[in-house]
Each structure stands twice: as structure tokens, then as C-alpha cells.
Amino acid sequence: MQVPAPFEYERAASVEHALTLLRQLGPDARILAGGHSLLPMMKLRLATPAYLIDIDGLADELGYIRVTTPPTPPTPPASGRPAAGAPTPEIRIGAMTRHRALLESELLASRVAIFTDAERVIADPVVRNRGTIGGALCQADPAEDLSAVCAAIGAQMVIRGLDGDRVLDMGEFHRGPYQTAVQDDELLVEIRVPLRTGSGSAYEKVDRRVGDWAVAAAGASLSLDDAGVITDAGVALAAVGMSAAGAIAAAACSPVSDQRGSAEYKRHVAGVLTTRALTRAAARAGATAMKGVPA
Amino acid sequence: MLVTVAVNGREHTREVEPRLLLVHFLRDELGLTGTHWGCDTSNCGTCVVLMDGEPVKSCTVLAATAAGHQIRTVEGLEVDGRLDPVQQGFKEQHGLQCGFCTPGMMLTARALLDRRRGSDEPLTDTEIREAISGQICRCTGYTTIVRSIRWAAEWETQELANTQ
Numbered sequence: 001m002q003v004p005a006p007f008e009y010e011r012a013a014s015v016e017h018a019l020t021l022l023r024q025l026g027p028d029a030r031i032l033a034g035g036h037s038l039l040p041m042m043k044l045r046l047a048t049p050a051y052l053i054d055i056d057g058l059a060d061e062l063g064y065i066r067v068t069t070p071p072t073p074p075t076p077p078a079s080g081r082p083a084a085g086a087p088t089p090e091i092r093i094g095a096m097t098r099h100r101a102l103l104e105s106e107l108l109a110s111r112v113a114i115f116t117d118a119e120r121v122i123a124d125p126v127v128r129n130r131g132t133i134g135g136a137l138c139q140a141d142p143a144e145d146l147s148a149v150c151a152a153i154g155a156q157m158v159i160r161g162l163d164g165d166r167v168l169d170m171g172e173f174h175r176g177p178y179q180t181a182v183q184d185d186e187l188l189v190e191i192r193v194p195l196r197t198g199s200g201s202a203y204e205k206v207d208r209r210v211g212d213w214a215v216a217a218a219g220a221s222l223s224l225d226d227a228g229v230i231t232d233a234g235v236a237l238a239a240v241g242m243s244a245a246g247a248i249a250a251a252a253c254s255p256v257s258d259q260r261g262s263a264e265y266k267r268h269v270a271g272v273l274t275t276r277a278l279t280r281a282a283a284r285a286g287a288t289a290m291k292g293v294p295a
Numbered sequence: 296m297l298v299t300v301a302v303n304g305r306e307h308t309r310e311v312e313p314r315l316l317l318v319h320f321l322r323d324e325l326g327l328t329g330t331h332w333g334c335d336t337s338n339c340g341t342c343v344v345l346m347d348g349e350p351v352k353s354c355t356v357l358a359a360t361a362a363g364h365q366i367r368t369v370e371g372l373e374v375d376g377r378l379d380p381v382q383q384g385f386k387e388q389h390g391l392q393c394g395f396c397t398p399g400m401m402l403t404a405r406a407l408l409d410r411r412r413g414s415d416e417p418l419t420d421t422e423i424r425e426a427i428s429g430q431i432c433r434c435t436g437y438t439t440i441v442r443s444i445r446w447a448a449e450w451e452t453q454e455l456a457n458t459q
Contacts, residue, residue, distance in 0.1 A: 001335065002335045002336070003314060003316075004314045005314070006312065006313075006314055007313055007314060008313065009296060009313030009357070009359050011359075032357075032360070035355055035356060035360065036337060036355055039316075039355050039356075039357070040336060040337060040355065042314075043335065043336075052313065052357075054357070054359065054360055056360050056363075057363070123429070124340075124428050124429025124430075125350075125403075125425065125426055125428060125429050126340060126343055126350045126351060126352055126429035126430070127337060127352065127355075127429055129346075129349045129350060129351055130351050130352075130355070130356070210428060211428065211429065
């Protein structure tokens, strides 16, 4: 029987209440979101927080997927693209948005399909009913999929403290396995995903069986201009360490041999998946760009 | 700590440790042993119950978190001595052998049918298999489980047509 070590339990009634509790209780307190990363770690006694602050009650307040500015301005320039210097529209995802909502979001499927690709292969439908994007990103498991997704598409993380918000790129947010830039008295509240015209993204994963952690996985994002030239690209890998596309990614990653495969096999898989994800991202970017081209 | 959890439409208040998991609250505190306790690692799915109508693995939810939500267990499927169509389907189509995974399978099936209620599209085997993909059965090879859920779906579609 797996039982977590004893802890004191608090329920947060609001984001501010959660932040106040975090400040009061100090570094021995942990946030409990969907619980599907933290509770298993606590059962194995790999995590032994003295206090749990349950933010289950914030699921409505922090559970949303919405576009900040209209994706198509009322009077688009002749090119069909926003004028230079116009703010890039964003999709904003609340940190308590559950995996299932991400998987079922038509907005994400049509604009940032890398989320849909990844969510199809994250755990199973029942786990996806509880697990949250914020919980997954803050757990920062090295084989966790959404960290690679957010890195590939250049998402930004909004971290809130009692003194205000900080907005970090994924590169600054994700510090390594199980480590993020979120301080003891802070809470990840939102994920911001830039919406670029003519962009596409994709996620590829190899796992040993359905719902398992990745042996290796690759996410890719590309933006094309009207001529079909790539203007921006992002590649990120999961489960194989830090990366820099195909062979470059394979050479740059640092997998370790474990029960899911040898380092050599994982390096090979990382390269193949990067190429596949880039190819699919390019096809999706092309499709989006074609839609943006006036007839 | 004192927690009050609504299970099968009735509120139960107990003094429990914050670390008590919902599966143990149901089995040990309330004596509702229909919810089975299997792998303890949110892999096998035999502990699945419905939380506000959606399947969750009760070995990975604290009883304290469940307070404020509506929990439905296998004991809450039958109403007034009448089996839920999902239970009837498992009986008609031999959806179980040892029965260990059955409570979780039936609750996930119940949620699937509830979500699709009124849909014009017939339920496909792929949808059923996807829905139960977080739950493991070591006896049936899943074929009879899928058949049982399809039986319940068809029965309910027929029922709905009859009442309209």
C-alpha cells in the first residue's frame, strides 16, 4: 500500500489566498493542482511536503483557453497579415486547464495543433480528466510532453506572486529535471502562446505502450512568409535531455540508457522524430499560409 | 481533519487524515467496497469513480479534494433495484470474468454514454476503446467489454426513441 507521508492540508479559495498561504507556510508547502504528478511522487516518498495547498477550487478561475486579440483584424492590410509592429495575437491558457480541455479545444487544434498531437499521447483519458497544464509544467518531469510543446512554440509563462506577475520564456522557466523558475511563494497562473500567421506545429512521440512516458519525443513549430520561406522555427525534445533539427537535435541531446531503451536508440529516435515533427509542422504552416493568401 | 463528501447522492462526514486517498475513504470509511483498489499508481483504473460525472482514478485523488464534488461509485449505478443499462449490458454480453476491473469499466462507460446522450452519431467501437484505454482487464481481451458498452448504448438510444 502506497501512502503519502503526513502533511497539513489547506484549500485555496482564490489565487491571492493561495499566494498568501505560500508566503505564510514557506518552502515546505507545495501546490496541489490535478495531483497526478505530485500525489504519485508523495506515495513513493520522493516528495514529502509538510503542507499541501489544494487549488482544486481554482479550476474555474484558472481553467480557460482564449484568444487575446481577434486573430483577424477588422481591416487587414492588403497582404492579409498584420502590419509590422502590430501585437501578435496570443492564446492564453489558464494553468488549471485540464489535459482533456486542451485535447478537445478546437481553437488549439486549428491554430496550434502541437497541443492536440501531444495531448492524444499523454497518459490516458481518465488521467487527462484531472491532470492540468500548470501542474505538468511545474512538475517538470524530464519526459513530460507539454514542456517540449511550450518550448517548441515559444510560449511564455506567467508566474504570479503577491508582489505582481513575471513573464518568462520557456528557456528561463524550465531549469532542468523537476526544476523551474517558480519560487516558493509564487504560482504559475497562465501560459501564453503566440499566434503567428502562416505557422504550423506538430508533436511526435515514441512510447513503449499507449499512455507511457516518452522513450523520446520531438515538437516542432515553423512560421512561413508568403513566399514559403521559413521565418521562424522552434524544435524541442522530451525525455532525452537538452536539445539544439534532425541530426543536430540528435547530436545535441543527451539521453541516458534506462528500462525504456539505450541511449543510442533514444538518440536515433530523437533525430527521426525531430525530422517527422518538422515535416508535419511545415505542412501545417503551408496550409495555414495558403488560407491567408487572398484569392 | 473533518471532510464531507457527497457519495451517490448522500453526504458523509468523517474525521480523516489529510493524506487519506478517496479510494480508501470509500472502502474503509464508508464500507463501499465496490470500488476496487488495484495498482495504487493511477495505471490500472479499477478504482475509477465518477467525480461530477467524469471518471477519475480514486487512488490519485485525496478524500479532502473530493469534498465539494459529487462522487458516484458502482453502488450508485443501480436505482431502486433496477440495474443501470451499463450493468445490464455487462450481464447480457458477458462483460466480465473475474470482475476486478468491472466497477471502473462500468463507471467510465456510464460517463461516456452520458456525454453522448442525444447525439445522432452512433457510438463506435473506437470511441469505446479510447474511453476505456486507461483501464486494464486481464481476462476478457476487452472484446466483451466493448460489446457490453455497445449493448447499453443501443438500449439507451432505443429507450430515448421510445419516449419521444
